[in-house]
Amino acid sequence: MLEVKMKKKLSHYELHVDFYVDNEILVLFGPSGSGKTTILDSIAGLMQPDAGVIRMDERIFYGQDVHSMPAQARNIGYLFQDYALFPHMTVEKNIHYGVKKNVGKSDLVISQLLDVLGIQHLLQKYPHQISGGEKQRVALARALATEPSVLLLDEPLSALDKETRIECQSELLRLHALWQIPFIIVTHDFEEAERLGHRILFLEAGEIVERIDSMDSC
Template sequence: MLQVTMKKRLADFTLDIKFTVENNILVLFGHSGAGKTTILRAIAGLLRPDEGTIIHNERILFSSTDRTFVPPQFRRVGYMFQEFALFPHMNVRENIWYGVKQHDSKSQELYERLLGLLRIEHLTTRFIDRLSGGEKQRVALARALMAEPAILLLDEPLSALDSDTRLELQAELKKIQRIWNIPFVLVTHDLSEAKALGDQFLFLEKGRQIVSPALRLNEFLQCQSIG
Protein backbone atom coordinates (compact mmCIF):
# COMPACT_ATOMS: atom_id res chain seq x y z
CA MET A 1 0.00 0.00 0.00
CA LEU A 2 1.23 3.46 -0.94
CA GLN A 3 0.04 6.38 1.20
CA VAL A 4 0.72 9.96 0.10
CA THR A 5 -0.16 13.17 1.93
CA MET A 6 1.65 16.23 0.68
CA LYS A 7 1.70 19.95 0.12
CA LYS A 8 4.08 21.63 -2.31
CA ARG A 9 4.11 25.27 -3.24
CA LEU A 10 4.30 25.65 -7.04
CA ALA A 11 4.45 28.78 -9.21
CA ASP A 12 0.69 29.30 -9.55
CA PHE A 13 -0.83 27.31 -6.70
CA THR A 14 -0.13 24.95 -3.80
CA LEU A 15 -0.42 21.26 -4.54
CA ASP A 16 -2.44 19.77 -1.68
CA ILE A 17 -3.35 16.08 -2.01
CA LYS A 18 -3.98 12.95 0.02
CA PHE A 19 -4.51 9.44 -1.33
CA THR A 20 -3.91 5.75 -0.75
CA VAL A 21 -3.34 3.20 -3.51
CA GLU A 22 -3.35 -0.56 -3.11
CA ASN A 23 -1.55 -2.94 -5.46
CA ASN A 24 -3.41 -1.72 -8.52
CA ILE A 25 -3.37 1.17 -11.01
CA LEU A 26 -4.04 4.70 -9.82
CA VAL A 27 -4.63 7.19 -12.64
CA LEU A 28 -3.79 10.85 -12.06
CA PHE A 29 -6.08 12.80 -14.38
CA GLY A 30 -6.34 16.51 -15.08
CA HIS A 31 -5.29 19.37 -17.33
CA SER A 32 -1.65 20.20 -18.04
CA GLY A 33 -0.05 21.96 -15.10
CA ALA A 34 -2.46 20.53 -12.52
CA GLY A 35 0.38 18.97 -10.49
CA LYS A 36 0.33 15.37 -11.73
CA THR A 37 4.01 15.07 -12.62
CA THR A 38 4.95 16.83 -9.38
CA ILE A 39 3.25 13.99 -7.50
CA LEU A 40 5.28 11.40 -9.42
CA ARG A 41 8.51 13.28 -8.78
CA ALA A 42 7.76 13.48 -5.05
CA ILE A 43 7.07 9.73 -4.83
CA ALA A 44 10.29 9.03 -6.73
CA GLY A 45 12.29 11.31 -4.41
CA LEU A 46 13.21 13.76 -7.18
CA LEU A 47 11.74 16.63 -5.17
CA ARG A 48 10.80 17.21 -1.55
CA PRO A 49 7.27 18.20 -0.57
CA ASP A 50 6.98 21.16 1.76
CA GLU A 51 4.81 19.15 4.15
CA GLY A 52 3.44 15.65 4.48
CA THR A 53 4.36 11.98 4.39
CA ILE A 54 4.98 9.32 1.75
CA ILE A 55 4.77 5.79 3.11
CA HIS A 56 4.98 2.45 1.30
CA ASN A 57 4.09 -0.70 3.22
CA GLU A 58 4.85 1.06 6.52
CA ARG A 59 8.26 2.20 5.28
CA ILE A 60 8.54 5.99 5.53
CA LEU A 61 10.04 7.43 2.35
CA PHE A 62 9.39 11.04 3.34
CA SER A 63 8.14 12.78 6.47
CA SER A 64 8.31 16.51 7.07
CA THR A 65 7.55 15.94 10.76
CA ASP A 66 10.61 13.84 11.59
CA ARG A 67 12.68 15.08 8.61
CA THR A 68 12.93 11.69 6.92
CA PHE A 69 13.94 11.71 3.26
CA VAL A 70 14.98 8.46 1.56
CA PRO A 71 17.12 9.25 -1.52
CA PRO A 72 15.73 8.11 -4.90
CA GLN A 73 18.25 5.29 -5.37
CA PHE A 74 17.07 3.60 -2.15
CA ARG A 75 13.30 3.86 -2.71
CA ARG A 76 12.84 0.97 -5.17
CA VAL A 77 10.64 3.20 -7.31
CA GLY A 78 10.63 2.69 -11.07
CA TYR A 79 9.95 5.77 -13.19
CA MET A 80 8.95 5.49 -16.85
CA PHE A 81 9.22 8.91 -18.45
CA GLN A 82 6.98 10.23 -21.21
CA GLU A 83 9.88 10.34 -23.68
CA PHE A 84 11.10 6.88 -22.48
CA ALA A 85 14.67 8.25 -21.78
CA LEU A 86 16.34 5.32 -23.54
CA PHE A 87 20.05 5.53 -24.41
CA PRO A 88 20.55 5.81 -28.18
CA HIS A 89 24.18 4.58 -28.04
CA MET A 90 23.07 1.29 -26.43
CA ASN A 91 21.14 -1.57 -27.96
CA VAL A 92 17.93 -2.93 -26.46
CA ARG A 93 19.65 -5.49 -24.24
CA GLU A 94 22.07 -2.90 -22.85
CA ASN A 95 19.23 -0.46 -22.17
CA ILE A 96 17.23 -3.06 -20.26
CA TRP A 97 20.21 -4.11 -18.14
CA TYR A 98 21.29 -0.55 -17.44
CA GLY A 99 21.33 0.11 -13.70
CA VAL A 100 21.00 -3.54 -12.66
CA LYS A 101 23.51 -4.00 -9.86
CA GLN A 102 23.74 -7.77 -9.79
CA HIS A 103 24.02 -9.96 -12.87
CA ASP A 104 23.14 -13.43 -11.60
CA SER A 105 20.84 -16.31 -12.53
CA LYS A 106 17.86 -14.61 -10.89
CA SER A 107 18.27 -11.39 -12.86
CA GLN A 108 18.88 -13.35 -16.07
CA GLU A 109 15.65 -15.26 -15.47
CA LEU A 110 13.78 -11.98 -14.94
CA TYR A 111 15.31 -10.54 -18.12
CA GLU A 112 14.18 -13.51 -20.19
CA ARG A 113 10.73 -13.40 -18.62
CA LEU A 114 10.33 -9.72 -19.49
CA LEU A 115 11.43 -10.32 -23.08
CA GLY A 116 8.74 -12.96 -23.40
CA LEU A 117 5.98 -11.02 -21.66
CA LEU A 118 6.61 -7.91 -23.74
CA ARG A 119 7.34 -9.82 -26.95
CA ILE A 120 10.67 -8.13 -27.62
CA GLU A 121 12.97 -11.17 -27.83
CA HIS A 122 13.79 -10.36 -31.47
CA LEU A 123 14.86 -6.79 -30.67
CA THR A 124 17.72 -7.31 -28.23
CA THR A 125 20.55 -6.35 -30.62
CA ARG A 126 18.79 -3.38 -32.22
CA PHE A 127 19.65 0.21 -31.39
CA ILE A 128 16.94 2.59 -30.24
CA ASP A 129 16.68 4.54 -33.50
CA ARG A 130 15.67 1.27 -35.22
CA LEU A 131 12.59 0.82 -33.00
CA SER A 132 8.99 1.89 -33.48
CA GLY A 133 7.20 3.91 -30.81
CA GLY A 134 5.48 0.83 -29.43
CA GLU A 135 8.75 -1.09 -29.31
CA LYS A 136 10.44 1.75 -27.44
CA GLN A 137 7.57 1.74 -24.94
CA ARG A 138 8.02 -1.98 -24.32
CA VAL A 139 11.78 -1.62 -23.90
CA ALA A 140 11.33 1.28 -21.46
CA LEU A 141 8.83 -0.78 -19.46
CA ALA A 142 11.20 -3.77 -19.40
CA ARG A 143 14.03 -1.53 -18.15
CA ALA A 144 11.83 -0.11 -15.39
CA LEU A 145 10.72 -3.58 -14.26
CA MET A 146 14.22 -5.03 -14.51
CA ALA A 147 15.10 -3.04 -11.39
CA GLU A 148 12.35 -4.98 -9.52
CA PRO A 149 10.61 -1.84 -8.27
CA ALA A 150 8.18 -1.83 -5.38
CA ILE A 151 6.26 1.04 -7.06
CA LEU A 152 6.08 1.94 -10.76
CA LEU A 153 5.43 5.51 -11.95
CA LEU A 154 4.38 6.17 -15.55
CA ASP A 155 4.21 9.70 -16.95
CA GLU A 156 1.95 9.63 -20.03
CA PRO A 157 3.68 6.50 -21.31
CA LEU A 158 1.40 6.04 -24.33
CA SER A 159 0.86 9.62 -25.46
CA ALA A 160 3.21 9.48 -28.48
CA LEU A 161 1.71 6.31 -29.95
CA ASP A 162 -0.90 5.78 -32.64
CA SER A 163 -4.39 4.69 -31.55
CA ASP A 164 -4.03 0.99 -32.46
CA THR A 165 -0.70 0.67 -30.63
CA ARG A 166 -2.09 2.52 -27.63
CA LEU A 167 -4.98 0.07 -27.31
CA GLU A 168 -2.63 -2.89 -27.54
CA LEU A 169 -0.24 -1.51 -24.95
CA GLN A 170 -3.02 -0.54 -22.55
CA ALA A 171 -3.81 -4.24 -22.37
CA GLU A 172 -0.10 -5.02 -21.89
CA LEU A 173 0.15 -2.58 -18.97
CA LYS A 174 -2.90 -4.05 -17.26
CA LYS A 175 -1.49 -7.56 -17.63
CA ILE A 176 1.96 -6.58 -16.36
CA GLN A 177 0.49 -4.83 -13.31
CA ARG A 178 -1.55 -7.90 -12.38
CA ILE A 179 1.55 -10.08 -12.64
CA TRP A 180 3.84 -7.73 -10.68
CA ASN A 181 1.12 -6.87 -8.14
CA ILE A 182 2.62 -3.52 -7.09
CA PRO A 183 1.17 0.01 -7.14
CA PHE A 184 1.27 1.65 -10.58
CA VAL A 185 0.72 5.42 -10.58
CA LEU A 186 -0.01 6.66 -14.09
CA VAL A 187 -0.48 10.16 -15.52
CA THR A 188 -2.71 10.73 -18.53
CA HIS A 189 -4.72 13.51 -20.17
CA ASP A 190 -6.79 11.01 -22.14
CA LEU A 191 -10.22 10.22 -20.68
CA SER A 192 -10.67 6.92 -22.54
CA GLU A 193 -7.18 5.82 -21.53
CA ALA A 194 -7.90 6.65 -17.90
CA LYS A 195 -11.06 4.53 -18.02
CA ALA A 196 -9.26 1.65 -19.75
CA LEU A 197 -6.32 1.51 -17.34
CA GLY A 198 -7.47 2.81 -13.98
CA ASP A 199 -8.59 0.89 -10.92
CA GLN A 200 -8.54 4.09 -8.86
CA PHE A 201 -8.65 7.73 -9.93
CA LEU A 202 -7.35 11.01 -8.61
CA PHE A 203 -8.79 14.05 -10.41
CA LEU A 204 -6.67 17.19 -10.10
CA GLU A 205 -7.51 20.81 -10.77
CA LYS A 206 -4.81 23.40 -10.00
CA GLY A 207 -3.23 21.18 -7.39
CA ARG A 208 -6.37 20.13 -5.56
CA GLN A 209 -8.41 16.96 -5.60
CA ILE A 210 -11.90 17.34 -7.01
CA VAL A 211 -14.30 15.94 -4.43
CA SER A 212 -17.65 17.31 -5.59
CA PRO A 213 -19.14 15.66 -8.70
CA ALA A 214 -18.48 17.53 -11.95
CA LEU A 215 -19.67 16.89 -15.48
CA ARG A 216 -16.55 15.10 -16.63
CA LEU A 217 -16.57 12.86 -13.55
CA ASN A 218 -19.98 11.39 -14.33
CA GLU A 219 -18.36 8.93 -16.72
CA PHE A 220 -16.51 7.45 -13.75
CA LEU A 221 -19.55 6.85 -11.52
CA GLN A 222 -19.01 3.12 -11.68
CA CYS A 223 -15.34 3.52 -10.74
CA GLN A 224 -13.69 4.13 -7.38
CA SER A 225 -12.71 7.75 -6.95
CA ILE A 226 -10.11 8.77 -4.41
CA GLY A 227 -10.56 11.96 -2.52
Protein backbone atom coordinates (compact mmCIF):
# COMPACT_ATOMS: atom_id res chain seq x y z
CA MET A 1 0.00 0.00 0.00
CA LEU A 2 1.22 3.49 -0.89
CA GLU A 3 0.73 6.13 1.80
CA VAL A 4 1.07 9.83 0.98
CA LYS A 5 1.01 12.57 3.62
CA MET A 6 2.71 15.70 2.36
CA LYS A 7 2.91 19.46 2.43
CA LYS A 8 4.50 21.56 -0.29
CA LYS A 9 4.55 25.35 -0.55
CA LEU A 10 3.61 26.40 -4.08
CA SER A 11 3.30 29.85 -5.61
CA HIS A 12 -0.33 30.56 -4.69
CA TYR A 13 -1.08 28.09 -1.90
CA GLU A 14 0.27 25.27 0.23
CA LEU A 15 -0.41 21.77 -1.04
CA HIS A 16 -1.54 19.61 1.87
CA VAL A 17 -2.83 16.09 1.14
CA ASP A 18 -3.26 12.83 3.04
CA PHE A 19 -4.34 9.64 1.25
CA TYR A 20 -3.44 6.01 0.59
CA VAL A 21 -3.58 3.76 -2.48
CA ASP A 22 -3.94 -0.01 -2.33
CA ASN A 23 -3.82 -2.27 -5.39
CA GLU A 24 -6.45 -0.13 -7.09
CA ILE A 25 -6.84 2.75 -9.52
CA LEU A 26 -6.93 6.11 -7.77
CA VAL A 27 -7.86 9.15 -9.86
CA LEU A 28 -6.73 12.68 -8.99
CA PHE A 29 -9.31 15.04 -10.47
CA GLY A 30 -9.44 18.82 -10.41
CA PRO A 31 -8.71 22.03 -12.31
CA SER A 32 -5.30 22.91 -13.71
CA GLY A 33 -2.99 24.16 -10.99
CA SER A 34 -4.69 22.26 -8.17
CA GLY A 35 -1.57 20.24 -7.34
CA LYS A 36 -2.18 16.94 -9.12
CA THR A 37 1.12 16.73 -11.02
CA THR A 38 3.03 18.01 -7.98
CA ILE A 39 1.71 14.99 -6.07
CA LEU A 40 2.86 12.59 -8.81
CA ASP A 41 6.28 14.25 -9.04
CA SER A 42 6.71 14.03 -5.26
CA ILE A 43 5.83 10.33 -5.22
CA ALA A 44 8.24 9.69 -8.11
CA GLY A 45 11.06 11.60 -6.42
CA LEU A 46 11.24 14.34 -9.05
CA MET A 47 10.19 16.92 -6.45
CA GLN A 48 10.82 17.15 -2.71
CA PRO A 49 7.92 17.84 -0.30
CA ASP A 50 8.46 20.30 2.52
CA ALA A 51 7.05 17.97 5.18
CA GLY A 52 5.26 14.65 5.63
CA VAL A 53 5.93 11.05 4.62
CA ILE A 54 5.62 9.04 1.41
CA ARG A 55 5.84 5.30 2.02
CA MET A 56 5.31 2.16 -0.05
CA ASP A 57 4.71 -0.67 2.43
CA GLU A 58 7.86 -0.58 4.58
CA ARG A 59 9.92 1.43 2.09
CA ILE A 60 10.07 5.13 2.95
CA PHE A 61 10.42 7.25 -0.19
CA TYR A 62 10.35 10.51 1.74
CA GLY A 63 10.29 11.35 5.44
CA GLN A 64 11.33 14.36 7.45
CA ASP A 65 13.66 12.33 9.67
CA VAL A 66 15.11 10.02 7.01
CA HIS A 67 17.18 10.47 3.86
CA SER A 68 14.94 10.87 0.81
CA MET A 69 15.14 7.83 -1.48
CA PRO A 70 16.49 8.68 -4.96
CA ALA A 71 13.98 8.54 -7.80
CA GLN A 72 15.77 5.66 -9.55
CA ALA A 73 15.59 3.52 -6.39
CA ARG A 74 11.82 3.86 -5.90
CA ASN A 75 10.78 1.39 -8.61
CA ILE A 76 8.00 3.64 -9.89
CA GLY A 77 6.65 3.70 -13.43
CA TYR A 78 5.72 7.16 -14.70
CA LEU A 79 3.73 7.81 -17.88
CA PHE A 80 4.03 11.50 -18.78
CA GLN A 81 1.41 13.47 -20.68
CA ASP A 82 3.62 13.73 -23.79
CA TYR A 83 4.79 10.08 -23.36
CA ALA A 84 8.48 11.19 -23.41
CA LEU A 85 9.54 8.51 -25.91
CA PHE A 86 13.11 8.78 -27.19
CA PRO A 87 12.80 9.89 -30.84
CA HIS A 88 16.16 8.37 -31.88
CA MET A 89 15.24 4.91 -30.54
CA THR A 90 13.00 2.29 -32.11
CA VAL A 91 9.87 1.20 -30.26
CA GLU A 92 11.70 -1.95 -29.17
CA LYS A 93 14.61 0.00 -27.69
CA ASN A 94 12.24 2.45 -26.00
CA ILE A 95 10.41 -0.39 -24.28
CA HIS A 96 13.62 -2.06 -23.12
CA TYR A 97 15.09 1.20 -21.84
CA GLY A 98 15.66 1.03 -18.09
CA VAL A 99 15.08 -2.72 -17.77
CA LYS A 100 17.83 -3.99 -15.48
CA LYS A 101 16.37 -7.14 -13.94
CA ASN A 102 16.82 -10.76 -14.92
CA VAL A 103 16.83 -10.71 -18.71
CA GLY A 104 14.85 -13.93 -19.13
CA LYS A 105 12.11 -12.79 -16.79
CA SER A 106 12.02 -9.31 -18.33
CA ASP A 107 11.65 -10.81 -21.80
CA LEU A 108 8.59 -12.73 -20.60
CA VAL A 109 7.09 -9.59 -19.07
CA ILE A 110 7.71 -7.57 -22.23
CA SER A 111 6.32 -10.33 -24.42
CA GLN A 112 3.15 -10.31 -22.32
CA LEU A 113 2.87 -6.53 -22.61
CA LEU A 114 3.35 -6.60 -26.38
CA ASP A 115 0.57 -9.16 -26.63
CA VAL A 116 -1.89 -7.36 -24.33
CA LEU A 117 -1.27 -3.97 -25.97
CA GLY A 118 -1.11 -5.31 -29.52
CA ILE A 119 2.11 -3.51 -30.48
CA GLN A 120 4.36 -6.38 -31.61
CA HIS A 121 4.24 -5.08 -35.19
CA LEU A 122 5.60 -1.68 -34.15
CA LEU A 123 8.92 -2.82 -32.68
CA GLN A 124 11.16 -1.60 -35.52
CA LYS A 125 9.38 1.71 -36.04
CA TYR A 126 10.38 5.07 -34.57
CA PRO A 127 8.05 7.31 -32.53
CA HIS A 128 7.48 9.73 -35.42
CA GLN A 129 6.20 6.82 -37.53
CA ILE A 130 3.36 5.78 -35.20
CA SER A 131 0.03 7.31 -34.16
CA GLY A 132 -0.85 8.96 -30.87
CA GLY A 133 -2.69 5.90 -29.62
CA GLU A 134 0.26 3.69 -30.55
CA LYS A 135 2.65 6.03 -28.73
CA GLN A 136 0.47 5.79 -25.63
CA ARG A 137 0.60 1.98 -25.76
CA VAL A 138 4.38 1.99 -26.26
CA ALA A 139 4.82 4.37 -23.32
CA LEU A 140 2.65 2.11 -21.16
CA ALA A 141 4.71 -0.92 -22.15
CA ARG A 142 7.94 0.93 -21.30
CA ALA A 143 6.57 2.06 -17.91
CA LEU A 144 5.47 -1.47 -16.98
CA ALA A 145 8.47 -3.33 -18.45
CA THR A 146 10.52 -2.46 -15.36
CA GLU A 147 7.86 -4.19 -13.20
CA PRO A 148 7.18 -1.14 -11.02
CA SER A 149 5.53 -1.27 -7.61
CA VAL A 150 3.42 1.81 -8.50
CA LEU A 151 2.34 3.30 -11.84
CA LEU A 152 1.77 7.05 -12.16
CA LEU A 153 -0.08 8.42 -15.20
CA ASP A 154 -0.31 12.17 -15.85
CA GLU A 155 -3.21 12.81 -18.22
CA PRO A 156 -2.12 9.87 -20.39
CA LEU A 157 -5.09 10.02 -22.78
CA SER A 158 -5.68 13.75 -23.16
CA ALA A 159 -4.14 14.04 -26.65
CA LEU A 160 -6.15 11.17 -28.15
CA ASP A 161 -9.35 11.28 -30.18
CA LYS A 162 -12.51 10.01 -28.49
CA GLU A 163 -12.53 6.53 -30.07
CA THR A 164 -8.86 5.86 -29.35
CA ARG A 165 -9.28 7.27 -25.85
CA ILE A 166 -12.06 4.79 -25.06
CA GLU A 167 -9.95 1.91 -26.41
CA CYS A 168 -6.99 2.96 -24.26
CA GLN A 169 -9.20 3.30 -21.18
CA SER A 170 -10.16 -0.35 -21.68
CA GLU A 171 -6.50 -1.29 -22.00
CA LEU A 172 -5.66 0.52 -18.75
CA LEU A 173 -8.38 -1.39 -16.93
CA ARG A 174 -7.18 -4.68 -18.42
CA LEU A 175 -3.55 -3.93 -17.52
CA HIS A 176 -4.49 -3.05 -13.96
CA ALA A 177 -6.44 -6.29 -13.59
CA LEU A 178 -3.33 -8.10 -14.83
CA TRP A 179 -0.72 -6.20 -12.80
CA GLN A 180 -2.61 -5.59 -9.53
CA ILE A 181 -0.44 -2.68 -8.38
CA PRO A 182 -1.45 0.87 -7.38
CA PHE A 183 -2.26 3.07 -10.38
CA ILE A 184 -2.59 6.83 -9.81
CA ILE A 185 -4.11 8.67 -12.76
CA VAL A 186 -4.47 12.42 -13.30
CA THR A 187 -7.32 13.49 -15.59
CA HIS A 188 -9.54 16.51 -16.32
CA ASP A 189 -12.27 14.30 -17.82
CA PHE A 190 -14.87 13.32 -15.22
CA GLU A 191 -16.38 10.55 -17.38
CA GLU A 192 -12.90 9.08 -17.66
CA ALA A 193 -12.38 9.44 -13.91
CA GLU A 194 -15.63 7.58 -13.22
CA ARG A 195 -14.81 4.81 -15.67
CA LEU A 196 -11.23 4.23 -14.53
CA GLY A 197 -11.18 5.07 -10.85
CA HIS A 198 -11.98 2.75 -7.99
CA ARG A 199 -11.68 5.95 -5.96
CA ILE A 200 -11.59 9.60 -7.01
CA LEU A 201 -9.99 12.44 -5.07
CA PHE A 202 -11.20 15.94 -5.99
CA LEU A 203 -8.52 18.61 -5.53
CA GLU A 204 -8.82 22.37 -5.35
CA ALA A 205 -5.90 24.67 -4.56
CA GLY A 206 -3.85 21.89 -3.00
CA GLU A 207 -6.58 20.42 -0.81
CA ILE A 208 -8.65 17.25 -1.17
CA VAL A 209 -12.20 18.63 -1.08
CA GLU A 210 -14.09 15.40 -1.79
CA ARG A 211 -13.43 11.66 -1.91
CA ILE A 212 -15.79 9.27 -3.70
CA ASP A 213 -15.91 5.62 -4.72
CA SER A 214 -16.70 5.28 -8.41
CA MET A 215 -19.50 2.80 -9.09
CA ASP A 216 -18.73 2.73 -12.81
CA SER A 217 -15.18 1.35 -12.60
CA CYS A 218 -14.60 -2.35 -13.16
